[in-house]
Amino acid sequence: MPPKDAPDIVVRRLPYYMRALAQAAERDQTVVSSQELGAWLGVSPAQIRKDLSYFGEFGKQGLGYEVAYLRDQLRAILRADRDWQVVLVGAGALGTALAHYPVFTYGQFPIVAVFDNDPAKHDRRLREDLVVQPVAGMEQAICDRGIRVGILAVPAGAAQEVAEGLVACGIEAILNYAPIRLSLPEHVRVQDIDPVAVLQSMTYYL
Amino acid sequence: MPPKDAPDIVVRRLPYYMRALAQAAERDQTVVSSQELGAWLGVSPAQIRKDLSYFGEFGKQGLGYEVAYLRDQLRAILRADRDWQVVLVGAGALGTALAHYPVFTYGQFPIVAVFDNDPAKHDRRLREDLVVQPVAGMEQAICDRGIRVGILAVPAGAAQEVAEGLVACGIEAILNYAPIRLSLPEHVRVQDIDPVAVLQSMTYYL
DNA sequence: TAGATTGTTAATCGATTAACAATC
DNA sequence: TAGATTGTTAATCGATTAACAATC
Numbered sequence: 248m249p250p251k252d253a254p255d256i257v258v259r260r261l262p263y264y265m266r267a268l269a270q271a272a273e274r275d276q277t278v279v280s281s282q283e284l285g286a287w288l289g290v291s292p293a294q295i296r297k298d299l300s301y302f303g304e305f306g307k308q309g310l311g312y313e314v315a316y317l318r319d320q321l322r323a324i325l326r327a328d329r330d331w332q333v334v335l336v337g338a339g340a341l342g343t344a345l346a347h348y349p350v351f352t353y354g355q356f357p358i359v360a361v362f363d364n365d366p367a368k369h370d371r372r373l374r375e376d377l378v379v380q381p382v383a384g385m386e387q388a389i390c391d392r393g394i395r396v397g398i399l400a401v402p403a404g405a406a407q408e409v410a411e412g413l414v415a416c417g418i419e420a421i422l423n424y425a426p427i428r429l430s431l432p433e434h435v436r437v438q439d440i441d442p443v444a445v446l447q448s449m450t451y452y453l
Numbered sequence: 454m455p456p457k458d459a460p461d462i463v464v465r466r467l468p469y470y471m472r473a474l475a476q477a478a479e480r481d482q483t484v485v486s487s488q489e490l491g492a493w494l495g496v497s498p499a500q501i502r503k504d505l506s507y508f509g510e511f512g513k514q515g516l517g518y519e520v521a522y523l524r525d526q527l528r529a530i531l532r533a534d535r536d537w538q539v540v541l542v543g544a545g546a547l548g549t550a551l552a553h554y555p556v557f558t559y560g561q562f563p564i565v566a567v568f569d570n571d572p573a574k575h576d577r578r579l580r581e582d583l584v585v586q587p588v589a590g591m592e593q594a595i596c597d598r599g600i601r602v603g604i605l606a607v608p609a610g611a612a613q614e615v616a617e618g619l620v621a622c623g624i625e626a627i628l629n630y631a632p633i634r635l636s637l638p639e640h641v642r643v644q645d646i647d648p649v650a651v652l653q654s655m656t657y658y659l
Numbered sequence: 660t661a662g663a664t665t666g667t668t669a670a671t672c673g674a675t676t677a678a679c680a681a682t683c
Numbered sequence: 684t685a686g687a688t689t690g691t692t693a694a695t696c697g698a699t700t701a702a703c704a705a706t707c
Contacts, residue, residue: 256674258657262650266632280688288634292688293676300690308689309683326656333652344550350649395659396652420655422648426472428494436658438651442628443556444468445644446539446602449626450532451464452642453601462698486664498664499700506666514665515707 253301260298261325263288268318280311331356334389334418336409337400338363338371338379341424345398346373356396360388364405382412389416396420403427410437459507466504467531469494474524486517537562540595540624542615543606544569544577544585547630551604552579562602566594570611588618595622602626609633616643 267287271279281292288295299305299317302324306312322328333351335342335358342361345351351358352374361373362382371379380388388394397418401409406425413421420436423429426444429437473493477485487498494501505511505523508530512518528534539557541548541564548567551557557564558580567579568588577585586594594600603624607615612631619627626642629635632650635643 254674255654259650259654261657262647262653263634265653266650282688291676293678294674296688296690297675304690306689307683308681309687311688324657325653326659327653331652331656331659340550340553344546345648347546354649356649356652396656398648419659420652422652422655428469436655438655440646440648440651441468442551442604442646443560443562444465444472445646446537446562446626446628447468447471447531447533448461448465449628449642449644450537450602451467451530453532453537453625460698488664497700499702500698502664502666503699510666512665513707514705515663517664 251301253298257298257301258325260290261321262327264295264298265318265321265325265327268314268321271314272318276314278311279314279317281306283311327355329355331396332359332392332394333357333396333398334359334385334394334413335361335398335400336363336382336385336413337398337402337424338365338368338373339400342398342400343373345400346377358398359392359394360385362388364401382409385412386416389413389418394418396422398422398424399429400424457507459504463504463507464531466496467527468533470501470504471524471527471531471533474520474527477520478524482520484517485520485523487512489517533561535561537602538565538598538600539563539602539604540565540591540600540619541567541604541606542569542588542591542619543604543608543630544571544574544579545606548604548606549579551606552583564604565598565600566591568594570607588615591618592622595619595624600624602628604628604630605635606630 267284281295285292285295305317305320333356335345338361346358350356361377361379362385363379364382368379369381373379395418397413399406399410399421403425406427407429410421410429410431414431414435423437423439426441431437473490487501491498491501511523511526539562541551544567552564556562567583567585568591569585570588574585575587579585601624603619605612605616605627609631612633613635616627616635616637620637620641629643629645632647637643
């Protein structure tokens with residue numbers, strides 16, 4: 248019986264486990280139990296143990312998990328032990344804000360190229376090392392560098408077309424800020440970030 | 454047997470149904486089937502019918518749903534037929550970008566006050582009608598206007614404290630951009646938006 | 660009427676939790 | 684050793700899907 252793949256919902260929790268462990272390590276905590284980790288994250292200890300068990304055995308009975316070790320294991324599992332160059336499309340207010348995030352500047356997901364269709368924005372310098380370019384040059388730039396991750400911060404009307412361009416350039420993971428559902432090939436992962444939809448679901452309860 | 458409350462996961466899908474219907478209405482489409490709506494959204498027709506059935510009967514057998522009618526019903530259910538004034542805390546790059554979103558300017562969630570703890574930012578004008586104020590005046594401003602929704606766009610280190618301040622002011626729903634889990638009273642709804650966690654879960658598959 | 664599609668029930672599928680033997 | 688906590692199995696819970704009578 249082959250080991251079961253971790254469900255996507257489990258994979259999506261791992262970054263939160265990883266972050267909690269990184270914070271614990273910064274506090275010089277050396278060991279943590281599933282009980283404690285769960286309390287921090289609002290998750291049951293059983294769920295944490297079950298989630299981790301999809302990927303291996305990381306703890307010691309009677310003791311718990313070594314903080315630094317488990318953090319490093321999760322980093323390796325999520326491929327967070329390396330950088331992923333990112334291409335940003337859309338240099339409006341949101342794109343500009345994202346370009347200044349530390350994680351997108353020196354962090355794990357450096358934005359290395361920005362494109363926009365608005366000629367008024369071309370050559371604008373978003374950062375020391377980042378100049379807005381015309382979308383026409385996108386394919387070339389992405390292929391040359393082997394970039395696989397894209398962030399879409401364009402208006403809804405342009406999103407589908409731009410997304411197809413990204414996919415044609417070899418992008419396999421897209422973080423989509425445009426409030427529209429993208430239709431893309433199966434192999435491309437898309438995650439939407441939509442603050443309005445989130446707020447609208449919250450006001451239901453008010 | 455009392456009717457069952459809709460699960461939260463259903464409520465979270467309604468904004469997407471609502472948006473698709475609004476777009477269909479703009480195309481002057483008058484009627485839509487669960488089949489068609491599901492195809493647009495990448496959801497099964499059965500799921501759409503089941504989801505809607507938590508809230509009432511909105512369709513006609515053999516025909517489908519009247520687009521404008523169902524859109525309006527969903528608007529009423531989600532309380533999207535009114536404005537919700539929003540308070541923004543954090544006037545950095547992200548907060549500034551959010552302040553310029555149309556939906557947060559003239560839309561359903563107008564940001565009516567911005568606070569920041571950095572004196573250098575005080576009195577900065579984010580928009581025609583929006584000036585950054587010291588956090589000290591927050592409670593007063595929120596209570597005066599009866600604001601119930603907050604957006605948190607401050608660094609992780611300040612988030613918990615600021616969130617507690619918001620709750621003390623009567624805020625009941627928080628959209629949290631800080632990469633940290635907030636511990637707040639049960640009655641306060643919190644939704645996190647964390648692009649890094651999302652990207653990290655996607656790179657697992659690359 | 661005949662064809663289509665809803666609303667709902669029952670079946671299926673998948674995720675979470677409880678419980679406990681293994682063992683540090 | 685005694686106490687604690689893991690990893691895993693089985694039980695439970697909840698969400699999705701399939702199917703179909705009702706009916707437009």
